[in-house]
Every structure is written in C-alpha cells, then in structure tokens.
Amino acid sequence: MALAAASRGALPSSPALARHSEAKAPASSSPSSTPIQAARGCLVSLLPALALRHARNARNARASRAKRHSWAKGRNLVGTNTEETSNEPPKDKRISILGSTGSIGTQTLDICRQFPGLFQVVALAAGKNIPLLLEQVQEFKPQMIACDESKLEELKEGVKNLGLDGYEPVLLSGSEGQIEVARHPDCATVVTGIVGCAGLIPTIEAIKAGKDIALANKETIIAGGPVIAPLIEECGVSMLPVDSEHSAIFQCMQGIPKGGVKKIILTGSGGTFRDMSVEDMKKEDPEVLRKRSTTHPNWDMGAKITVDSSTMMNKGLEVIEAHWLYGVEYDDIEVVCLGQKRNSKATKSESAGTLNGDSGLGSPPK
Numbered sequence: 001m002a003l004a005a006a007s008r009g010a011l012p013s014s015p016a017l018a019r020h021s022e023a024k025a026p027a028s029s030s031p032s033s034t035p036i037q038a039a040r041g042c043l044v045s046l047l048p049a050l051a052l053r054h055a056r057n058a059r060n061a062r063a064s065r066a067k068r069h070s071w072a073k074g075r076n077l078v079g080t081n082t083e084e085t086s087n088e089p090p091k092d093k094r095i096s097i098l099g100s101t102g103s104i105g106t107q108t109l110d111i112c113r114q115f116p117g118l119f120q121v122v123a124l125a126a127g128k129n130i131p132l133l134l135e136q137v138q139e140f141k142p143q144m145i146a147c148d149e150s151k152l153e154e155l156k157e158g159v160k161n162l163g164l165d166g167y168e169p170v171l172l173s174g175s176e177g178q179i180e181v182a183r184h185p186d187c188a189t190v191v192t193g194i195v196g197c198a199g200l201i202p203t204i205e206a207i208k209a210g211k212d213i214a215l216a217n218k219e220t221i222i223a224g225g226p227v228i229a230p231l232i233e234e235c236g237v238s239m240l241p242v243d244s245e246h247s248a249i250f251q252c253m254q255g256i257p258k259g260g261v262k263k264i265i266l267t268g269s270g271g272t273f274r275d276m277s278v279e280d281m282k283k284e285d286p287e288v289l290r291k292r293s294t295t296h297p298n299w300d301m302g303a304k305i306t307v308d309s310s311t312m313m314n315k316g317l318e319v320i321e322a323h324w325l326y327g328v329e330y331d332d333i334e335v336v337c338l339g340q341k342r343n344s345k346a347t348k349s350e351s352a353g354t355l356n357g358d359s360g361l362g363s364p365p366k
C-alpha cells in the first residue's frame with residue numbers, strides 16, 4: 001500500500017515535507033515510470049527536508065542537554081557570559097577530580113569537606129602519592145579511583161587494608177583510568193587539576209560525555225583551544241576557570257553584555273629576575289639562578305609552575321588562555337607588571353568602565 005501510494009505521488013502528512021515535495025516533484029513520477037522508480041524518486045526528493053529536520057532535532061537536543069547539565073546557566077566561557085545566572089548554591093553536586101593529590105585537588109577537597117551537603121566526590125584520579133590518595137579515599141569513599149600504572153598494586157592493597165565494610169570501588173590506572181574518572185556516569189562536573197598536557201585528553205572525553213569542566217589546567221586550553229572551544233559549544237557544557245587569575249576575570253565579566261568587553265588586563269609582579277639585567281644574569285652563578293627560579297617566596301606550587309612564575313612565562317600562557325576562554329583578541333589583552341606579590345586582574349567594558357578582580361579568589365596568585 002505504501003509503495004502504491006508513493007507511486008501515485010502521495011506524500012507524508014508533514015506540511016514542510018509536503019511543500020518541499022510539491023516544489024521539487026521527481027521526474028520519475030511520469031506515467032512511463034514504474035512504481036519502484038516513482039517511489040525512489042519521491043524518497044530522493046525528500047532527503048533535503050529530512051536532513052534539515054535531523055539538524056533541527058540535533059540542535060534542540062544539544063540545547064536541552066545544556067540546560068540539564070549546567071548548574072550555572074549561561075556561564076559557558078567560550079565567548080562572553082551574557083545570560084542571567086542563579087546565585088543559589090548546588091545541592092549534592094557530584095564531581096570527579098583529576099589530580100586529587102595536587103594543589104588544586106587538595107584545595108577542592110577542602111571545599112568539599114567544608115560544605116559536605118553541597119558536593120559529593122564520585123571519582124578521584126591521582127599520580128604516585130598513594131598515602132595521601134588513601135587518606136582521601138577513606139574520607140570521601142569515591143566510587144572510582146585511578147593512579148599511576150606503577151602504583152596500582154599498592155593502591156589495591158591499601159584500599160583493602162582500609163577495612164571499609166562493603167566498600168568496593170573501581171580501581172584503575174594510567175591514562176585510561178584518568179579518562180574513565182573524567183567521564184564517570186554519575187559525575188556532573190570534572191575538576192581538571194593535572195599539570196601539563198596530560199589533562200587534555202581526559203578533558204576532551206569529559207566534554208564529549210556531557211560533563212561541565214572546572215578548569216585549573218592552563219595547558220589544556222592552551223594546547224587544545226582550537227579543539228575544545230567548538231566542542232564545548234557542540235556538547236552544550238560549561239567551562240568554568242577555577243585557577244586564580246582567570247577565576248577573577250570570570251567574576252568581573254558577570255553581567256557584561258555580549259561584545260561588551262573592551263580589554264582584559266593581566267597583572268603580575270614581574271618575576272624573580274625583574275630587577276636583573278641580562279648582563280647581571282650572565283655574571284651570576286648558575287646555581288644561584290636555578291635556586292631563585294625554583295623557589296617562590298610565598299607559595300609551594302611545584303617546580304614547573306614556580307619556574308613559569310619566576311620567568312613570567314605564566315603570563316604568556318595566561319594571555320593565550322584568556323583568548324580562548326573569553327573570545328577576546330590578543331590585541332585586547334594587556335599585561336602590566338606591578339612589582340608586587342598581590343596581583344589583581346581587571347576587565348574593561350564599554351558600559352561599566354574598569355572592573356577589578358582579586359586573584360586570590362582561586363588558588364594562590366602566581
């Protein structure tokens with residue numbers, strides 16, 4: 001019956017499809033064509049309309065997913081935040097932490113500890129610091145735990161020795177373990193605290209799985225910006241910066257209309273060697289220079305971040321990060337050296353002048 005109807009030129013009841021078919025009647029519907037040829041021609045004529053409907057449904061699905069997943073509606077940082085947001089705190093927000101034994105990870109768990117009713121830790125990924133990881137496991141009892149491949153057996157033995165009745169978490173290792181932690185089905189937000197580009201692939205997989213990202217890893221957005229930026233929009237998730245500088249900028253930008261940011265100003269102390277000329281550095285003992293570049297007067301941030309801070313390399317990275325997070329051109333991002341340890345960030349908008357942000361709102365200033 002359906003084939004016979006198609007051969008007579010009958011069309012589906014959808015008005016859009018009917019209009020499309022009337023506008024482009026297939027040549028195969030001539031009296032000399034067979035029923036099969038007529039049906040084939042009719043279906044071919046419907047393909048563009050079906051493709052349009054499929055694309056529309058896909059867009060609607062992404063919009064629905066974005067509304068469902070994002071606690072802070074409108075805070076997608078690929079471009080300027082423009083939408084009204086709720087100031088209500090989350091309740092029982094489920095998070096995964098990549099780099100749980102590092103600086104960002106331990107500070108995140110401090111917040112979870114301080115507000116036990118607001119956050120639930122469902123998965124942890126760490127490196128080789130198994131003693132600290134086991135302390136975190138005993139306290140937060142995550143459903144999934146990952147560590148360095150060389151430490152998996154030690155982790156298994158340690159979890160067993162905790163003696164937690166009925167507690168049987170999934171234990172994984174290596175990059176695959178990090179990816180599984182990042183896309184854990186019960187997780188809503190992933191805190192990315194892994195140092196370096198090692199956090200790039202887990203972050204991409206988390207975005208694909210519909211997870212919001214709390215970004216504390218510069219290298220992820222710097223190395224993967226051209227991939228991550230469109231992926232965030234496609235998957236309808238939010239990326240929130242939790243590291244100090246860009247967290248301050250993010251808070252300055254709340255309420256600024258789209259296209260309203262005129263300039264972003266990043267400030268810094270000038271680094272350890274700001275008062276030394278190139279000639280002075282050439283004359284200095286290399287061991288003295290090494291110690292100065294790897295020792296921060298206030299913060300313990302690890303060797304890489306400390307060297308980046310002392311040489312001002314971190315400001316170059318922050319410029320690239322700001323470009324991708326906020327959609328601001330490089331010419332509109334300025335770096336100012338204040339010669340002080342306490343840094344503030346500022347955002348200039350067309351309507352609100354200059355808004356200052358305290359970089360201490362996130363992790364320690366660098």
